[in-house]
Amino acid sequence: DIVMTQSPDSLAVSLGERATINCKSSQSLLYSSNNKNYVAWYQQKPGQPPNLLIYWASTRASGVPDRFSGSGSETDFTLTISSLQAEDVAVYYCQQYYNTPPTFGQGTKLEIK
Amino acid sequence: QVQLQESGPGLVKPSETLSLTCTVSGGSVSSGDYHWSWIRQPPGKGLEWFGFVYYSGSANYNPSLKSRVTISLDTSKNQFSLKLSSVTAADTAVYYCATRVLSGWFGSWGQGTLVTVSS
Numbered sequence: 346d347i348v349m350t351q352s353p354d355s356l357a358v359s360l361g362e363r364a365t366i367n368c369k370s371s372q373s374l375l376y377s378s379n380n381k382n383y384v385a386w387y388q389q390k391p392g393q394p395p396n397l398l399i400y401w402a403s404t405r406a407s408g409v410p411d412r413f414s415g416s417g418s419e420t421d422f423t424l425t426i427s428s429l430q431a432e433d434v435a436v437y438y439c440q441q442y443y444n445t446p447p448t449f450g451q452g453t454k455l456e457i458k
Numbered sequence: 459q460v461q462l463q464e465s466g467p468g469l470v471k472p473s474e475t476l477s478l479t480c481t482v483s484g485g486s487v488s489s490g491d492y493h494w495s496w497i498r499q500p501p502g503k504g505l506e507w508f509g510f511v512y513y514s515g516s517a518n519y520n521p522s523l524k525s526r527v528t529i530s531l532d533t534s535k536n537q538f539s540l541k542l543s544s545v546t547a548a549d550t551a552v553y554y555c556a557t558r559v560l561s562g563w564f565g566s567w568g569q570g571t572l573v574t575v576s577s
Contacts, residue, residue, distance in 0.1 A: 346522075385563035394554055394567035395505065406565070438505060442562025446520040449505040 347371050347441050351450035357458040364426040366453045368439035373419040374402075376443065383443035386415055386424045389452075390435045398437075399424065431457065460485035460492070462555045462568035470549075470575050476542040480555030480568060487531050487538055488513050492565075493558040494538040496529060498551040499570070506551075510558055511538055545575045 348371040358364040374383045382402035387395035397406045399415035402422055412427045426433055434457060439450040466478035480494070487494055493510035500506075509519035511529045519527050528541040542549060552570040559565055 383562060387564075394556075394570050395564070396567075397563060397565055400561075400563040440505075440563065445518060446522075447507050447558075447562060449507075451504045 346446060347374075347444050347448050349439050349441055349448055349450040351437075351439060351453045353453060354451070355454040355456065357456045358426075358429045359458045360431065361428050362458075364429050364433070364455055366424045366437050366439075366455070368417075368422045368424070368450050370420045370422075370441055370443075372443075374422075374441050374443045375419045382418055382422070383441055384415070384417070384422050385440045385442065386413075387438045387440065388433075388435045389438065395438060426455075429455075429457070460557050460566045462557070462566060464553060464555050464568045464571040466553075466571060466573070468572060468574060470545055470573060471577050472546055472575055473544055476540070476545050476549065476553075476573055476575075478540045478553055478555075478571065478573070479537050480539070482536045482538070485557075486533075487536055488533050491557075491560075493518075493560065494529075494531070495556045495558045495564065496540045497554045497556055497564070497567075498549075499554070500548075500551040508540065508542075547575050549573070550575045 350369045352367045384402040386399040389395040403415040436452045461483045463481045470476045495510040496508040511517045526543045554570045555568045556564040557566045
């Protein structure tokens, strides 16, 4: 199975500041035939299911605010929140869909400083 | 947008079979648009994919759970279901049903249902 490792495990950022979450995969997630990275990002608020934020490593899902962005390629990926809002407090997960089984990172807990 | 709702017992005894159903609205399990999936999350922990069933009835399972898992469709009720046999306390988790687009990400999720394995 492909192992997804997120860093840090938790993060405290001031309102209006930038938050950056990293995700490293145990093998390349770049499919050469279409030049796409098979990575998604999710936000999970307490008591709620995960909510899709980003797919193809950098494409925002419908309705996701543009302060959320994804970047990276091959084995190293980043989720950035450009200006943290109070409603962004949550746990964030990366997921690879390059191989079966799809696997998730362990999660990064984002809090307000 | 497809909406999903899990249902089933919240308490299962060790060694028994856990059975959950996901009712789909706003879409059809008979369509080829999605892989109808199950994912679980132990309390305070991360996400684990069980497997999916396709509109044809064919299924694909996580190898780590394959010997204990069955996912199937009921097209007449627009539902799909999960059966996990020989459960232990380690199977205590919130169980989610979700749609997986054919490319691979999970676009819609049910609210989840907590299943506790205890005697």
